[in-house]
Amino acid sequence: MPRPASDDRQKIIIVTGMNGAGKSTALKILEDFGYEAVDNLPLSLLNRLLKTGLDSEHPEETRPIAVGVDSRTRAFSAPEFLRQVNALQARPDYNVTVLYFDCSDEGLNQRYSETRRRHPLAMDRPVQDGITREREIMAPLKASADFIYDTSGQTIHDLKRRLGVRYALQESSGLSINVMSFGFARGVPRDADLMFDVRFLRNPNYDPDLKNLTGREKAVADYVAADANFDPFFKRISDLVLFLLPLYHQEGKSYLTIACGCTGGRHRSVFVAETLGKVLEEKGYRANIIHRDATYGHPKE
DSSP: OOOOSSOOSEEEEEEEEOTTSSHHHHHHHHHHHTOEEEESOOGGGHHHHHHHHHHOSOGGGGSOEEEEOOTTSTTOOHHHHHHHHHHHHTOTTEEEEEEEEEOOHHHHHHHHHHHTOOBTTBTTSOHHHHHHHHHHHHHHHHHHOSEEEEOTTOOHHHHHHHHHHHHOOOOOSSOEEEEEEEEGGGOOOTTOSEEEEOTTSOOGGGSTTTTTSOTTSHHHHHHHHTSTTHHHHHHHHHHHHHHHHHHHHHHTOOEEEEEEEESSSSSHHHHHHHHHHHHHHHTTOOEEEEESSTTSSOOOO
16 A cells, blocks of 8 residues: 655554563653553554554654553453554555564573562473473564564663664654664574675684683784785775765665674674664764674674
8 A cells, every 4th residue: 555755654663572572661762762652452443542642732642652552561462452553554544564573592591580470371380391382472563573682682772772763753864773783593684675695705713712601802902904805805894885885874764773793693794783883974964873782791603
């Protein structure tokens, strides 16, 4: 269905995913950004909420809306959820985005242990039973989500930075740029627009003096930069990115996520992301640097 030329549609963000993966935190962050946030709202009531806002004479009641929906929601059904989301997305006056929040089983178990909460789907059984059951229920939602946020090993500040790039309500004519390092061992970031695989660069993980450092430290940076392939590679990707940025801006793109990946996300990708971020800032772009996996244990590379 055709969309309006100027995107003045009612903005709706549906926040869903695994219990304990950060959905409530995400809703609070979106509320701080200026959204009207409602948790555990049955989708059947969403149209009533939207109609109330659109019919109001008060502008503050028509601000963007963030709605939390998950397996705890009353009468929750994955097929019905998808049907209602599809119906909302088909409306020309709504701009609907579905965010799915996930976390590793290890991370979820740790969070439940720290809070001493029981899993809502396994009140009288081990937490892992509830996590396994919930993954089965939520799988169709994850597969159809617009963006997936894996919060394993992430802090609230990390999540706020990542959400801020796409969803902060700020007047800006520029292009918001995220430069992210990650480890292929923990999966590729689903929200990446450009992705560079830097696993061909020599690996500091095999040097005992560098293994426990990250790519932000000079010794690791010098080690990776000394690879004969680094300079020609980096020149090509930086030239490509600088060529594309004004074209993306001209096209109307408001945000861009550039992902650089190595095996563990601790050494090579961190150095490349940091170096690319500095080049972009030198050229007048504001770049937000995110290291997704740099502090996650000590993965084998």
